[in-house]
Amino acid sequence: MREITLPAGLARVAFVGPLFRFALHGDMPVGIQRALLNVLSRVQFMPEGSVVQHLQLGGRPAERIFAEAAIPTSRTNAVPPERAAGAVLYLHGGGYVVGSLATHRSLVARLARETSCAVYNLDYRLAPEHPFPAGLDDAEAAFLDLVNNVGYRPDQICIAGDSAGGGLALALAQRLRDNHQLTPCALGLIAPWGDPRQPPTADRDTILNRKWIARCAADYLGDADSSEPGYAPLATDLTGLPPTYVQADVDELLHEQCAQLVAGLREAGVHVRFTETRGLWHVAQLQAALVAEAALTLSGLADFLREAIQPVSIEDLR
Template sequence: MTSWARLALLRAAGLPLRLLGRLPAPVLRLVAGPPRVVAGRTLAVDVQAAQRLLGTAPERPPGAPVDAAGMRRRTAVQAALVGARPRVHRVVELVLPRPDGTLAARAYRPAPGRAPGVVVYLHGGGWVTGDLETHDGVCRVLALETGFDVVAVDYRRAPEHRYPAAVTDAVAAFRAVRDHPAAQGRPVAVAGDSAGGCLSAVVARRTRDDTRAGGAPGSGAPAAQLLLYPGTDMTRHRPSYALFGTGYQLGAADVDVYRDLYLGAEPPGAAGPPPEAAEPDASPLLAEDADLAGVAPAHVVVAGFDVMHDEGVAYAERLRTLGVPTRLVVEEGLVHAFGNAAGALPTAARALRSAARGLREAVADTAPELR
C-alpha cells in the first residue's frame, strides 16, 4: 500500500472527528458533555468533544519503559487523523547543509511568483517524534496565511541524536536558507511549535548578531520569531503542570520523558532534570539578559489547557522586560499541539491561522512594504 493510500485510510478513520465542526452547537455540546472549567478557563467545546470520542492517553507511570518508535507511530497517526492539508501552489523536497552532513527539508510556495518573505519552520514532537510529514499541514497553513515561502527542516532527533544535535541543525538550517541566493532581498523569519518553538527561540538568540551578506551587523538575524506553545524551561514544573498534567494532550510525565531522551538522562523520566537542562540552548528562558536582549520580534502563542502554558507566558514576559517587541496570545480553550489538529477542530484551525497572520504582522513591523 502506498503512503498516499495509507493516509487516505487514516483520514477516513478520522472522519467522525472532522465532522465535529459541522454539528449544530447544541448537538456538539451534548457530545462534549458539561463545560470543563479550570483556573477560570473553559475548554473549547470541539476539543472537549474530540477528547471524549478519542479518550485521553493513560498517565505514564514513573520509570515505565520508553518506546521511541512507538511514540513516533502514535504521533504520525494523530497527525494523519486530524491534521490539515490545504492545497498550496508547490511543494519541493530540499537538502540543506549542516556542519558535518546534510539535512532533509521541504519548501512550500503558497502561490505562483516570488513570495515576499521566507519562514524557516522547526517542527515539534519533543525532539523525538515529529518530522516533515507530521507537520506538513501546519506548514501549508503557515504558507497560505502568511503568503511566505515556508522551509520545514528535518533536524536530527533524539534519542539517536541527543542534545545539542537539534540545536546545531536548527541554527545551520536557518543560516543556510537565509544566505541562499533565492532568499536575498527577502525577510527570513523562524517559527516552530513546542520543541520546535524552543529551537526557534534558540535560533533567534544564536543568530542575533549575524551579518547578512552586504548588510549591516545584525542584519542576519531573523526578521521575527513565531513560537507556538514553546517549551522554554526544562529545569522546573510551573503551576500549569499541576493543573493540566493529566487528562489533556500532553502529560507532565511525558514532558519529562521527552526531556530526558533529548538530554540523555537515564532512565528517562525517573529523576530530576540533568545538568544540561539549565543551559540556555536547552532552556531559552534561562539565557542571560545580555544574550537575550535585542533578539528578533516575537509572536508567542500559548494554549490555556497546557502544561507548558506558564513557561510560554514567562518567556514572552521576559522578552518584553528586555525591550523585545513581543505579542502574547493565549488561546484559552485549546490544548498543546493544537496546530496539528487544525484539519478537524475549528477552534484549532482558527488559532493556527491567527498565529500565522501574527507572524506576518511581526515581520511587517520591520518590513513595512509587506503591509
C-alpha cells in the same frame, strides 16, 4: 480533501485526548511513538493547492511548502516562491524525541497558505539518538543555508515552531544573535517549551503528561550540562530578539512557561504579542483542519508573521 469541522470540546474528549494519552505514554518506546504519530498525521489534511517540494537544507531533509499561485510580493501580485518577499523556517515539536515532516505537514501547509510565503519544514535530528545540541546545530545550519545559498536576507526569514520546536526556535534566535550577529524577521512560538529543566506544576493536560516530559528532557540533554547555552533558552538573555508571537492555552502544562517567557521578553524590550485560548489544548493548531477554533488560532500566528515579512505599504492600501 474537504475539511471536517468538529466542536472543540467533542474533538478534545473523543479524539485528541484519548489518542495522545496513548501515543505519548511515558513508558512507550520512542520508535513506536514516532510510528503512531506519523499514522495519526494522516487525518490532518493539507489545504487544497498546497505544493510540497523535497530538498536538503543545512544538510538535513526538509520540505518547502507553499500555496500554488499564492506567493505575493504585495497583497495582490502572485510570484513564484523563490521571488517571494520572505520565508518561514518551521521547527516541529515533539519533545525533541518525536515529530517529523509528516506530523506537521498540514500545519505548515496552512501557515504557508495564510502567510503567502514559502515555509521550510525541517527534519532536524532527534534525541535520544542525537541529543543536544544536534537539533540546534541543524536549525542553525538550515537558517544559514537559507541566507547563504537560497538567497534570503536574515530579516526576510521568520522562525516559527511549536512546543519543543518553539524552544528550539528561541534558542536558534539567541545563537544567531550571539554567534553570527544576525536577527531574523520575527519569531512565532506555539506553546514553546523554553526550559526543559522546569517540571510541570500539574500531572497532565489533554496532550502532555509529567512522566513523558521528564523522559524527553533527559533524552534531549544526554551527557550535556543543562546550563549550556541553548538547552534552556527561557533562562538565557532575551535582549535583542525580534518581534515575537507566543500562543498557549490557559489549561496546558506549558502555559506557565509561556507566561514567564512573555514577561521576560517584555522586560528585555522585545515586542511581544501573547494570545491565550481557553478550551483548546497543547498545539491545537495541528488539528486546524478539524477544529475551527484551532484554525482561527493558527490564523493569528500567520497574520503576525505575514505582517512582519510584508508590512502594509501605501500601495497595498490603494
